[in-house]
Amino acid sequence: xxxxxxxxxxxxxxxxxxxxxxxxxxxxxxxxxxxxxxxxxxxxxxxxxxxxxxxxxxxxxxxxxxxxxxxxxxxxxxxxxxxxxxxxxxxxxxxxxxxxxxxxxxxxxxxxxxxxxxxxxxxxxxxxxxxxxxxxxxxxxxxxxxxxxxxxxxxxxxxxxxxxxxxxxxxxxxxxxxxxxxxxxxxxxxxxxxxxxxxxxxxxxxxxxxxxxxxxxxxxxxxxxxxxxxxxxxxxxxxxxxxxxxxxxxxxxxxxxxxxxxxxxxxxxxxxxxxxxxxxxxxxxxxxxxxxxxxxxxxxxxxxxxxxxxxxxxxxxxxxxxxxxxxxxxxxxx
Amino acid sequence: xxxxxxxxxxxxxxxxxxxxxxxxxxxxxxxxxxxxxxxxxxxxxxxxxxxxxxxxxxxxxxxxxxxxxxxxxxxxxxxxxxxxxxxxxxxxxxxxxxxxxxxxxxxxxxxxxxxxxxxxxxxxxxxxxxxxxxxxxxxxxxxxxxxxxxxxxxxxxxxxxxxxxxxxxxxxxxxxxxxxxxxxxxxxxxxxxxxxxxxxxxxxxxxxxxxxxxxxxxxxxxxxxxxxxxxxxxxxxxxxxxxxxxxxxxxxxxxxxxxxxxxxxxxxxxxxxxxxxxxxxxxxxxxxxxxxxxxxxxxxxxxxxxxxxxxxxxxxxxxxxxxxxxxxxxxxxxxxx
Amino acid sequence: xxxxxxxxxxxxxxxxxxxxxxxxxxxxxxxxxxxxxxxxxxxxxxxxxxxxxxxxxxxxxxxxxxxxxxxxxxxxxxxxxxxxxxxxxxxxxxxxxxxxxxxxxxxxxxxxxxxxxxxxxxxxxxxxxxxxxxxxxxxxxxxxxxxxxxxxxxxxxxxxxxxxxxxxxxxxxxxxxxxxxxxxxxxxxxxxxxxxxxxxxxxxxxxxxxxxxxxxxxxxxxxxxxxxxxxxxxxxxxxxxxxxxxxxxxxxxxxxxxxxxxxxxxxxxxxxxxxxxxxxxxxxxxxxxxxxxxxxx
Numbered sequence: 001x002x003x004x005x006x007x008x009x010x011x012x013x014x015x016x017x018x019x020x021x022x023x024x025x026x027x028x029x030x031x032x033x034x035x036x037x038x039x040x041x042x043x044x045x046x047x048x049x050x051x052x053x054x055x056x057x058x059x060x061x062x063x064x065x066x067x068x069x070x071x072x073x074x075x076x077x078x079x080x081x082x083x084x085x086x087x088x089x090x091x092x093x094x095x096x097x098x099x100x101x102x103x104x105x106x107x108x109x110x111x112x113x114x115x116x117x118x119x120x121x122x123x124x125x126x127x128x129x130x131x132x133x134x135x136x137x138x139x140x141x142x143x144x145x146x147x148x149x150x151x152x153x154x155x156x157x158x159x160x161x162x163x164x165x166x167x168x169x170x171x172x173x174x175x176x177x178x179x180x181x182x183x184x185x186x187x188x189x190x191x192x193x194x195x196x197x198x199x200x201x202x203x204x205x206x207x208x209x210x211x212x213x214x215x216x217x218x219x220x221x222x223x224x225x226x227x228x229x230x231x232x233x234x235x236x237x238x239x240x241x242x243x244x245x246x247x248x249x250x251x252x253x254x255x256x257x258x259x260x261x262x263x264x265x266x267x268x269x270x271x272x273x274x275x276x277x278x279x280x281x282x283x284x285x286x287x288x289x290x291x292x293x294x295x296x297x298x299x300x301x302x303x304x305x306x307x308x309x310x311x312x313x314x315x316x317x318x319x320x321x322x323x324x325x326x327x328x329x330x331x332x333x334x
Numbered sequence: 335x336x337x338x339x340x341x342x343x344x345x346x347x348x349x350x351x352x353x354x355x356x357x358x359x360x361x362x363x364x365x366x367x368x369x370x371x372x373x374x375x376x377x378x379x380x381x382x383x384x385x386x387x388x389x390x391x392x393x394x395x396x397x398x399x400x401x402x403x404x405x406x407x408x409x410x411x412x413x414x415x416x417x418x419x420x421x422x423x424x425x426x427x428x429x430x431x432x433x434x435x436x437x438x439x440x441x442x443x444x445x446x447x448x449x450x451x452x453x454x455x456x457x458x459x460x461x462x463x464x465x466x467x468x469x470x471x472x473x474x475x476x477x478x479x480x481x482x483x484x485x486x487x488x489x490x491x492x493x494x495x496x497x498x499x500x501x502x503x504x505x506x507x508x509x510x511x512x513x514x515x516x517x518x519x520x521x522x523x524x525x526x527x528x529x530x531x532x533x534x535x536x537x538x539x540x541x542x543x544x545x546x547x548x549x550x551x552x553x554x555x556x557x558x559x560x561x562x563x564x565x566x567x568x569x570x571x572x573x574x575x576x577x578x579x580x581x582x583x584x585x586x587x588x589x590x591x592x593x594x595x596x597x598x599x600x601x602x603x604x605x606x607x608x609x610x611x612x613x614x615x616x617x618x619x620x621x622x623x624x625x626x627x628x629x630x631x632x633x634x635x636x637x638x639x640x641x642x643x644x645x646x647x648x649x650x651x652x653x654x655x656x657x658x659x660x661x662x663x664x665x666x667x668x669x670x671x
Numbered sequence: 672x673x674x675x676x677x678x679x680x681x682x683x684x685x686x687x688x689x690x691x692x693x694x695x696x697x698x699x700x701x702x703x704x705x706x707x708x709x710x711x712x713x714x715x716x717x718x719x720x721x722x723x724x725x726x727x728x729x730x731x732x733x734x735x736x737x738x739x740x741x742x743x744x745x746x747x748x749x750x751x752x753x754x755x756x757x758x759x760x761x762x763x764x765x766x767x768x769x770x771x772x773x774x775x776x777x778x779x780x781x782x783x784x785x786x787x788x789x790x791x792x793x794x795x796x797x798x799x800x801x802x803x804x805x806x807x808x809x810x811x812x813x814x815x816x817x818x819x820x821x822x823x824x825x826x827x828x829x830x831x832x833x834x835x836x837x838x839x840x841x842x843x844x845x846x847x848x849x850x851x852x853x854x855x856x857x858x859x860x861x862x863x864x865x866x867x868x869x870x871x872x873x874x875x876x877x878x879x880x881x882x883x884x885x886x887x888x889x890x891x892x893x894x895x896x897x898x899x900x901x902x903x904x905x906x907x908x909x910x911x912x913x914x915x916x917x918x919x920x921x922x923x924x925x926x927x928x929x930x931x932x933x934x935x936x937x938x939x940x941x942x943x944x945x946x947x948x949x950x951x952x953x954x955x956x957x958x959x960x961x962x963x964x965x966x967x968x
Contacts (some may be wrong), residue, residue, distance in 0.1 A: 018807035029823050135698070138955070140945040144899055146906045147922055147940025149930055154937075158930050232429060233437040235390055240449045240500070254439040273812035277903055291815060292907060295822045303819060311810040315651030328439075350691065 035270030046291025068155030097180025099286030118221025371555030463605030783843025792853030803841020
């Protein structure tokens with residue numbers, strides 16, 4: 001097993017180098033040179049410009065610049081924000097828990113509803129229940145989530161007044177972040193009502209972010225189940241006189257989960273893409289909103305560092321999914 | 335009353351171009367301690383009729399029968415729940431593809447123990463003891479080590495032995511073996527057949543052996559039932575069937591056995607293929623491929639009495655001569671005399 | 672003995688069979704009909720639209736839809752904050768969305784299939800190199816990569832389309848490569864290779880046609896995904912720029928009015944949803960009709 005993980009890590013190295021090249025090239029593909037980008041609108045004397053170029057090592061050949069960049073990365077130097085001058089890594093680590101909290105709740109919701117829905121649709125294939133579930137799933141899959149979020153805000157926040165519109169917790173509560181996860185921190189703070197407040201702020205963004213993964217998981221579960229239900233070993237299980245619940249819920253589902261787990265893993269990229277939109281709509285202070293804001297503020301150092309860090313997160317999650325896949329599928333396990 | 339009795343069983347599947355009749359009015363009986371073999375080409379409905387008996391067909395299959403009784407119970411009137419107390423316990427089945435018939439996600443021990451817990455209510459230790467005993471019984475060496483194995487770690491022959499052990503777990507009264515050796519190597523085939531016959535004798539159970547291999551029939555069965563395109567065309571004891579087949583299809587099947595070939599001559603084959611959904615003929619289903627077919631055969635066909643093995647043929651054969659045939663029977667009889 | 676009454680019918684074949692399976696899926700037919708309606712509206716936009724998409728009527732700012740209280744029949748779906756007719760803008764918007772989908776799919780299918788074909792046919796180092804590059808592209812969330820690409824290239828519809836095509840590319844490369852690899856070793860390919868068929872002929876005439884079914888399905892999905900992504904970029908202000916009546920851009924402009932005028936937010940999103948849903952319904956129908964494994968008995 002360790003060898004398996006190690007092998008996968010080795011494959012990641014060239015991918016990571018490629019990702020770093022893209023991040024490195026990104027800032028150099030922009031019109032104008034980095035110093036001009038950093039100075040923004042200000043006009044700069046040519047001597048001053050050359051001096052800064054030399055200070056930053058930007059007058060040296062590309063490959064040396066890239067090498068320096070790579071060495072910096074390995075030392076944890078992901079650059080500094082042009083605007084706030086704060087370390088990109090520090091900002092990332094501060095904001096990342098908010099995105100993790102939101103994404104985690106979304107994927108839990110998607111799995112908790114999607115798998116049973118998919119199994120039910122497969123077992124009741126061709127009935128109105130199957131058609132209703134799959135119809136709903138297809139609508140969810142086709143949903144422009146930025147619009148869906150606005151609709152939910154209009155209805156639940158505007159019309160019913162049930163949920164707040166933006167942020168992570170009511171301004172009434174203030175406490176120092178311990179874990180960065182608002183649900184946990186609000187409980188740790190011991191302030192009455194803080195946890196409830198955090199939950200109400202979390203509900204709508206979670207629903208919006210979960211919509212597409214939920215639909216994908218439900219559809220994938222259904223088709224995996226349909227395939228598995230036709231397998232010989234399911235017939236064997238039925239020939240033993242086992243109850244339909246056990247045949248479907250244990251013998252079939254265990255096998256159907258193998259492709260579904262891959263799908264769930266692939267949703268991480270979808271979630272982070274969705275987080276960009278969801279966080280923008282709900283002003284959720286996570287890395288998605290951070291990236292969009294940085295693109296708009298032309299804070300390219302942050303965009304560059306953030307791009308790399310997000311890609312690294314996705315690669316690590318994919319590795320974890322690969323390992324999990326090995327755990328559920330005995331044929332891969334040694 | 336026989337252990338298993340099926341009368342006039344018909345199974346149909348809805349398809350995009352109408353109903354497909356996979357089994358067409360098949361009847362059969364099988365008694366305790368007997369080996370009945372059902373023979374036919376692929377697509378002749380032999381597996382489907384047994385799957386219908388076990389209740390393993392998909393829910394869109396339409397199953398009708400005049401009677402379907404097992405061990406004194408009328409299977410047609412049992413609820414699904416009641417039927418599940420019979421299936422896997424008194425009536426068990428093994429399948430053609432042993433490798434894909436075992437669940438790849440569970441160990442052998444788990445899959446064996448599942449039946450034992452469900453039908454016998456054994457606890458963990460008893461299940462382990464019984465599982466080892468069963469694996470030893472079907473000739474698996476070092477059974478203790480095998481319990482923790484996953485199916486992909488075993489060969490086809492080994493998997494089929496495990497399947498047999500699973501089927502025998504609750505000492506069934508009837509075992510249905512659906513082409514149990516087709517997917518296996520020739521050397522393993524003989525071992526598995528031998529094992530099945532030995533177990534059948536030792537346990538005194540009834541065995542229904544589905545096969546397309548006449549050689550398997552000759553070695554194992556006592557009574558044979560030949561199926562063609564979903565219909566039963568003939569039924570005889572093994573010795574009688576091999577000596578004097580009454581249906582032209584049976585005769586043709588036997589003639590195509592390599593063991594019966596005349597050295598130096600081409601092996602005879604049956605021209606054409608089993609009719610499918612779209613080319614099902616009127617009258618006798620074998621008529622397009624039958625050398626003796628007449629216009630009558632292309633219109634209708636009648637079942638013969640027990641003398642002719644209930645052959646579904648207008649001109650049943652007696653020592654190779656089609657009886658009552660308008661042209662051939664006279665000519666051949668004359669030649670014979 | 673009973674004579675069989677089962678009807679004998681000729682086995683269905685070819686295009687008829689495809690249409691048979693496709694039309695059996697009621698959702699797919701519905702999707703096709705909706706799609707055709709949207710397509711006709713888009714083509715005939717200047718004729719069908721009651722107003723010009725850019726004409727501002729200062730007398731009727733934020734007019735509610737005709738069926739709501741205070742609505743006017745001339746502005747069926749109401750007006751936006753600067754007095755433009757929402758219905759007309761939506762009809763013109765269909766042109767943009769369908770055009771984006773078409774361009775993106777054409778770009779990514781043509782280049783993706785070509786690259787995938789090369790990777791799957793030649794294998795070896797070329798294959799490894801191509802797949803590594805695709806892995807790198809896939810390591811980024813698609814929308815983020817598109818966003819950053821647009822930031823580099825400059826906001827606008829054309830750049831948005833290029834960015835989305837690039838992000839879509841790996842899916843086509845992987846799919847083509849996988850199908851080519853399974854087909855490559857099949858007997859019919861070996862057969863024509865032995866018969867002396869050249870590399871080009873083998874790649875494009877022998878192998879490619881047999882890989883088309885999954886590609887068609889993927890192309891349909893990419894079509895709807897492109898519309899969604901372009902709308903998302905527009906919503907973030909990085910796609911089509913105002914006053915272009917692109918649906919996502921319309922939503923972005925309407926965002927600040929969500930508490931006051933629900934219709935300016937609701938209708939553009941509904942237009943996106945219906946279009947994407949129609950295409951996805953067709954995609955499902957295509958998959959059922961083209962994938963023999965999923966065909967019902």
